[in-house]
Amino acid sequence: MIRIGQGFDVHQLVEGRKCIIGGVDIPYEKGLLGHSDADVLLHTVSDAILGALGQGDIGKHFPDTDPAYKDADSVKLLEHVWDIAKKMEYRLGNIDCTIIAQKPKMAPYIPQMVEVIARVLEADVSRVNVKATTTEKLGFTGRGEGIAAQAVVCLQKVVL
Numbered sequence: 456m457i458r459i460g461q462g463f464d465v466h467q468l469v470e471g472r473k474c475i476i477g478g479v480d481i482p483y484e485k486g487l488l489g490h491s492d493a494d495v496l497l498h499t500v501s502d503a504i505l506g507a508l509g510q511g512d513i514g515k516h517f518p519d520t521d522p523a524y525k526d527a528d529s530v531k532l533l534e535h536v537w538d539i540a541k542k543m544e545y546r547l548g549n550i551d552c553t554i555i556a557q558k559p560k561m562a563p564y565i566p567q568m569v570e571v572i573a574r575v576l577e578a579d580v581s582r583v584n585v586k587a588t589t590t591e592k593l594g595f596t597g598r599g600e601g602i603a604a605q606a607v608v609c610l611q612k613v614v615l
C-alpha cells in the first residue's frame with residue numbers, strides 16, 4: 456500500500472532572524488519569522504508526511520500557542536512526525552520538494568538539505584529531491600517578502 460501527501464508553507468522574511476531552511480542556517484541579510492525556527496522547508500515536509508498519513512498538519516501537532524515550540528528546532532518536529540509514520544509502519548518511497556524564493560540562492564545548500572531530510576526520514580539520499588525556483592520577481596516571493604515551499608511525498612507500507 457502506498458499513500459501520497461502534499462505540503463505547502465510560507466514564512467515572512469524579516470530582519471533580525473536566522474534563515475534556516477531544510478535544517479541549514481543560510482547566511483542572508485534577513486531570516487524567516489515564525490513561532491518556531493520557521494524552517495519553511497521542514498514544515499512543508501512535515502505537513503506532506505502528516506497529510507499522507509491522514510494525521511492533520513503541524514499546527515495540530517505543534518500548536519503555535521504552545522510556548523514549548525517557541526523557537527523550536529524544526530528538525531526535532533520532523534523527527535516527531537517521522538516517529539508517527541514509523542508507528543503506522545510506513546517508510547519513505549520518495550519525496551520531492553520545491554523552495555520558492557527570489558533570494559537567497561539555495562543551490563549551494565541543497566545537498567545539505569537533502570542529507571538532513573534523508574537522515575531524519577531514515578532513507579537513502581536518492582529518495583529525496585529538493586529544488587528551488589524564483590518567481591521571476593513576481594508576487595510576495597519575487598519581492599523578497601517571504602519564502603514558500605511545497606512538497607509531495609510517497610510513503611510505502613512496510614511489508615513484513
Ligand SMILES: Nc1ccn([C@@H]2O[C@H](COP(=O)(O)O)[C@@H](O)[C@H]2O)c(=O)n1
Binds near residue numbers: 562589
Ligand atoms: N532561490 C533560488 C532560486 C533558484 N535557484 C536556482 O536557480 C535556477 C533558476 O531559477 P529560475 O527561477 O530562474 O528558474 C533554479 O533552477 C535553481 O536551481 C536557487 O538556487 N535559489
Ligand SMILES: C[C@@]1(CO)OP(=O)(O)OP(=O)(O)OC[C@H]1O
Binds near residue numbers: 517
Ligand atoms: C511550526 C509551528 C510550531 O509552533 O509554528 P510556526 O514556526 O509559526 O510555523 P507554521 O508553519 O505557521 O506552523 C505551525 C506551528 O504550529
